[in-house]
Amino acid sequence: MTDIGCQLYLISPLDVSGAFSEKLEQALSAGPVAAFQFRVKGIDQHEAAALAAPLQEICARHDVAFIVNDSISLAKRLKADGVHLGQGDGDARDAREQLGRDAQIGVTCHNSRHLAMEAAEAGADYVAFGAFFPTNTKEVEHIAELDTVQKWTLVTEIPCVAIGGITPDNAKPLIEAGADFLAVSGAVWNHPQGPAEAVKAFNALLA
Template sequence: MSDNGGCQLYLVTPPTLAPARFRDILAGALDAGPVAAVQLRLKNWSEDDLLRAIDILRPIAQDRDVAFLLNDNPELAVRSGCDGAHVGQEDMPTAEARRVLGKSMLGVTCHGSRDLAMMAGEQGADYVAFGAFFPSTTKEPPAMAEIELLTWWSELMEIPCVAIGGITPLNCGPLVEAGADFLAVSAAVWEHQDGPAAGVKAFIAAMG
């Protein structure tokens, strides 16, 4: 997952899924258009269940040169062959996550805070995530972020930024124009009325 100069799509898995059934859904979505990364985000799952899900879904992404990231758990990400991990402010501290992951990818949730983002960058984050920019049906955001934050970050920093939170093909334009390197999306793809593949295609078209 790298910033190639244009905004790219970053998929976050649904909050609940059956890995064996979701495998083909994920493959179809990734085959529908260029996707930079997939984040496996399954809260309150046991480690054994997470490992089974990773074993089933990780190859689907990696075989297509799509980064496969695990939410919250850098140690398990390393042990299970993921490409990296994404941590929130309530999870493992950025500096510790950086140490655990070594050279693997590290993303950090920074909500709407410039200070948190700068601190994450200083402590080794490979990307920072800002949001929520819009109300989300996937999770209740702890805070909302201003679109101008993306412009401020992209003009000052080389570390890529991810926009997250309630993003759809219809409202993503201002985020792309403001400088988001990646759009992290979940429901707008997985719950698209014409299926996830159509959801990916709609985002690719909207991102220009």
């Protein structure tokens, strides 16, 4: 996840069983993607690891960082490229200690530059702001503002991820505000022409 302008960061749907691996292959074959976040809920770690294995393989083949959502222990078990922590999912320092210096550690910071500063001081590699738009992927508790991204990019070099209801139609202001990554889920996996077309549409915007 290097700094080369704004890049695409894909987040999995909650159901990654069945034919999802084919969708992921299509998406990653369609154009540059910086990272893929494995986000599943309500299953045990053994089942999660089994679901993750083929997806991790696809990401490795396409040189895409494989990031585990919420669970430092699952990230460690999978030898994932990193972990993304919500505000209640543990500390970046603990993640660094367990996953090593090369792990990519991200922290959800809602609309708060204060939380983002705390995460950066704890050693996070990137912070995530959102949700910027309504989304069906998860319940929105915090609405983020463009101003948060703009001010963050002026005061620090720690990359920021914009998340929440982002589509090719509404992403441009976030790119112009200085977001380093666009985190997208539904706009890719539920695209009427398939995930490959969605990735192409986003990358046309990011080019």
